[in-house]
Amino acid sequence: MREDELLASVSTGAVIGAFFEVYNVLGYGFMEHVYLAALVRELKARGHRVTREVLVTIHYKGEPLTRQRLDLVVDDRVVVEVKSSPVLPPTARRQTLNYLRATSLEVALLLHFGPAPRFYRLVSSKAGQEGRVSGGGE
Structure with a gap:
């Protein structure tokens, strides 16, 4: 495993762990900004660097x-x-993959704070191929 893949794996693991912690504490039914604020707090408490509302061209x-x-x-x-x-929403995975493709990054997580917690890991090869999606949760 390449070093950048390993570091992305550590980061995605931390995000998924924080996602379930936030879901277990807050449950279902809040607006997205509430979950985002809690995720930021949880990830920073775990020693991760978090940037909100990043603008990409x-x-x-x-x-x-x-x-x-x-x-x-x-x-x-x-x-x-x-x-x-x-x-x-059916478009959520495609939207997230497109966001990812607009960056120089290769990994995205789509976190669904729905009636049951679900997450999807999306990977975009920067060689112009379609991305891959894998899911988890519950």
Whole structure:
């Protein structure tokens, strides 16, 4: 395993652990900003670097088009997107993968604070291939 893959693995493990801790304490039913605030607090308490509302530039045909705001970036390695709804919108995974592709990062986590906690790990190879999605939770 490459060093950057190992570091991303440590960061994703920490985010998933913090996700379940926040879910166990707060439960289901709050707005996304509440879960984001709790995640930031939990991750910082665990010694991780967390940046909120990161702006990334979206390019079209090699030219800057607009900017998009990401929920969190953890340890400068993992994009984190939070959803809080009864049912995860069908577009959420694609949206998160597109956010990831707009960065130089390769790993994202989609955290669903729904009736049951669910997370999805998305990986984008920077070689222009489609991303991969794996899920977990409950």
